[in-house]
Amino acid sequence: MPAYWFMYNMYALARNAKKYEDRDKRTYKFQQIEFDFLAPDTINEMFNALQLFEKIKVNAIGEAEVSGWENSKRKTIITKVPQAKDIYTQMIQLYAANALISFCQSNDIKSFEQLKSSVKIPKKRSSFHNVGGQLIRHEDLEKLKADIKKNKLKYWEDIHQFYFKQGANYSQTKLQHALTSLLELWKIPASKFDAAAFKTLIKKAIETKEWMTTGVYESRAKDYTNPFRKMVYDNLEEMNNVIGKLEDNSFIKEQQAELQSLKKSVNAVIRKLKL
Numbered sequence: 001m002p003a004y005w006f007m008y009n010m011y012a013l014a015r016n017a018k019k020y021e022d023r024d025k026r027t028y029k030f031q032q033i034e035f036d037f038l039a040p041d042t043i044n045e046m047f048n049a050l051q052l053f054e055k056i057k058v059n060a061i062g063e064a065e066v067s068g069w070e071n072s073k074r075k076t077i078i079t080k081v082p083q084a085k086d087i088y089t090q091m092i093q094l095y096a097a098n099a100l101i102s103f104c105q106s107n108d109i110k111s112f113e114q115l116k117s118s119v120k121i122p123k124k125r126s127s128f129h130n131v132g133g134q135l136i137r138h139e140d141l142e143k144l145k146a147d148i149k150k151n152k153l154k155y156w157e158d159i160h161q162f163y164f165k166q167g168a169n170y171s172q173t174k175l176q177h178a179l180t181s182l183l184e185l186w187k188i189p190a191s192k193f194d195a196a197a198f199k200t201l202i203k204k205a206i207e208t209k210e211w212m213t214t215g216v217y218e219s220r221a222k223d224y225t226n227p228f229r230k231m232v233y234d235n236l237e238e239m240n241n242v243i244g245k246l247e248d249n250s251f252i253k254e255q256q257a258e259l260q261s262l263k264k265s266v267n268a269v270i271r272k273l274k275l
Contacts, residue, residue, distance in 0.1 A: 010215030
């Protein structure tokens with residue numbers, strides 16, 4: 001089942017990203033480690049999935065029978081394909097919206113024209129490698145290896161400087177990837193991405209975040225109603241004493257606060273850029 005975690009365990013998906021970030025106790029964080037589940041490498045995987053969906057025949061109930069997808073001679077049933085396609089589409093759009101909103105806020109962007117002129121959009125979506133938690137474009141990594149082989153980079157300090165530079169440029173690289181991904185998803189050239197399209201994108205981001213926040217709550221709420229989880233406790237009071245009350249869950253409250261923050265950010269960008 002593609003997009004399973006988005007559909008049924010959003011709490012774990014979102015909490016893991018936050019948990020790993022909180023556990024990063026490095027004193028000097030020059031390496032820009034990516035913790036978000038919406039990142040260049042995962043977005044590329046979503047595109048791969050969308051391309052695969054186009055090649056399979058989906059029946060009336062949203063399933064497809066395929067061969068050769070697992071290390072088995074048996075046929076494989078892919079379920080909920082339309083739902084997964086819709087979720088991946090929403091995630092790619094949210095990824096782009098988040099990157100653009102962050103860029104507007106960090107760089108005091110005052111108009112859509114300034115936004116477009118400030119970002120160089122690559123013609124092609126780049127592939128990325130996870131190098132010790134730091135995402136690096138394929139072409140940049142290949143250049144690093146070539147420079148080492150040509151003896152242009154001779155010392156470990158040279159390699160460290162490469163990581164420094166990649167970390168410093170990552171937010172811009174991610175923004176470029178996000179915009180390229182959006183244009184590819186929408187099948188439009190950069191010239192067609194106008195102020196109206198940008199406004200539609202960031203307003204849609206609120207809807208997607210609302211759905212995700214609801215998913216975080218509902219997937220955690222299942223732990224309080226699942227009979228197999230409840231059976232180890234004598235009563236509800238004991239269960240609440242052990243795992244805490246659902247309404248007191250700090251992570252759920254944090255996600256709800258993030259939703260309100262996104263709403264404020266979107267409205268602020270719309271006002272400032274006069275969209």
